Amino acid sequence: MLRRMKLAESHVIPDGDEGNILVYVNPDERERRYLAETLKLDEHTLASALDPDELARLEFEPDHVAIISKRPQNYSSAEEFMFRVSSMGLFLFADRLIVVLFEDVPLFKGRQYANVSSLKELMLKILFSSVLHFTEHLKVINAVSDALEAQINASMQNKYLLNLFSLEKSLVYYLNAINSNGKVMERIKNSAGKLGLTVENIEFLDDLMIENQQCYEQAEIYSNILASMMDARVSIVNNNLNWLIKTLTLITLGIMLPTLVVSIFSMNVKFPGMDHPLMFWIVLTLAAASALLVRFVWWWKKW
Amino acid sequence: MVNHALTRQVKILNPAGLHARPSLAVAQIVRSSQSKVQIRTPWKTTIDAADVLQLLSLGASQGTELTLSATGPDAEQVLDALAQRFADQFDL
Numbered sequence: 001m002l003r004r005m006k007l008a009e010s011h012v013i014p015d016g017d018e019g020n021i022l023v024y025v026n027p028d029e030r031e032r033r034y035l036a037e038t039l040k041l042d043e044h045t046l047a048s049a050l051d052p053d054e055l056a057r058l059e060f061e062p063d064h065v066a067i068i069s070k071r072p073q074n075y076s077s078a079e080e081f082m083f084r085v086s087s088m089g090l091f092l093f094a095d096r097l098i099v100v101l102f103e104d105v106p107l108f109k110g111r112q113y114a115n116v117s118s119l120k121e122l123m124l125k126i127l128f129s130s131v132l133h134f135t136e137h138l139k140v141i142n143a144v145s146d147a148l149e150a151q152i153n154a155s156m157q158n159k160y161l162l163n164l165f166s167l168e169k170s171l172v173y174y175l176n177a178i179n180s181n182g183k184v185m186e187r188i189k190n191s192a193g194k195l196g197l198t199v200e201n202i203e204f205l206d207d208l209m210i211e212n213q214q215c216y217e218q219a220e221i222y223s224n225i226l227a228s229m230m231d232a233r234v235s236i237v238n239n240n241l242n243w244l245i246k247t248l249t250l251i252t253l254g255i256m257l258p259t260l261v262v263s264i265f266s267m268n269v270k271f272p273g274m275d276h277p278l279m280f281w282i283v284l285t286l287a288a289a290s291a292l293l294v295r296f297v298w299w300w301k302k303w
Numbered sequence: 304m305v306n307h308a309l310t311r312q313v314k315i316l317n318p319a320g321l322h323a324r325p326s327l328a329v330a331q332i333v334r335s336s337q338s339k340v341q342i343r344t345p346w347k348t349t350i351d352a353a354d355v356l357q358l359l360s361l362g363a364s365q366g367t368e369l370t371l372s373a374t375g376p377d378a379e380q381v382l383d384a385l386a387q388r389f390a391d392q393f394d395l
Contacts (some may be wrong), residue, residue, distance in 0.1 A: 083323070
């Protein structure tokens, strides 16, 4: 799917015919051929833009610059709290910018697009929106982690632990992706002259690198907390299960002893006092007393 | 003080549905209020709107109409705030 946009009065607006900002979302075979043959994008780089496992990188081609960067993938409920990353390709020509995405994302929404003066600035702002997207997803991961923790405190199931493992794995993907984006930003800064970035562009890039570093550190903190608390959480689930078994054992013993008393008096043999008029009540009292005895021993031993 | 539940119909306009960021936004709005808010889907699932786990597991896609129902002292305000966020696509 192709969306054409253009820069007009410092804003990115849709322009169906003439727009020089081309956004390709999961391009089909015909669109890929057009990108490779007509617009001369390297086929391998184009494939990298759609491959979620590809690392971020910067490549200089004869008539354009290709940037492969990472961004968070849209969360799907089928993923069971697994947050994944996807790749994005930015191909900057002198007169146009081509963006290749694996899935549709609201790319030009947000305050950062309120004042865009050039395609180079737009390219940097798209990278900035990826950093913001990561930061917001980290907040979601933190909220999910807190909610799962609350569930684990009262749970005896592995389900919530497995969800936490998914979150831990997601954070490793995020750390790798954010770090990889950081390397690309460094390379862009080192190649500022070759890319023709203005002083304002470089200042913005510096801010972007700081934001990315903060995002990385935040992801690292969440990842460390999750990893270090995992053993404790496993123990809590085990402990909850032990408590349940203990309660069930108490109930079993409380029933078993009175059953034994009643069973003894139910034997089909003669026993002393069997003709006593209050014998039924005596047996019931003995059964109740045996149940109380279990409770007393439980309390006395502090089990 | 509203003792009975107030309801409001909202439609998910975001192309990616009620995904991670909108779910957190909904949970934060509800948690910052003093009302209890529930969300009912067309497939009759009812969830607590303050619980981000339930929101993320809802799997509501673009175009799904949800029924918000709120009980509490600021039920009207929280429903207005939620309806506004759904209408502006959570600024995403």
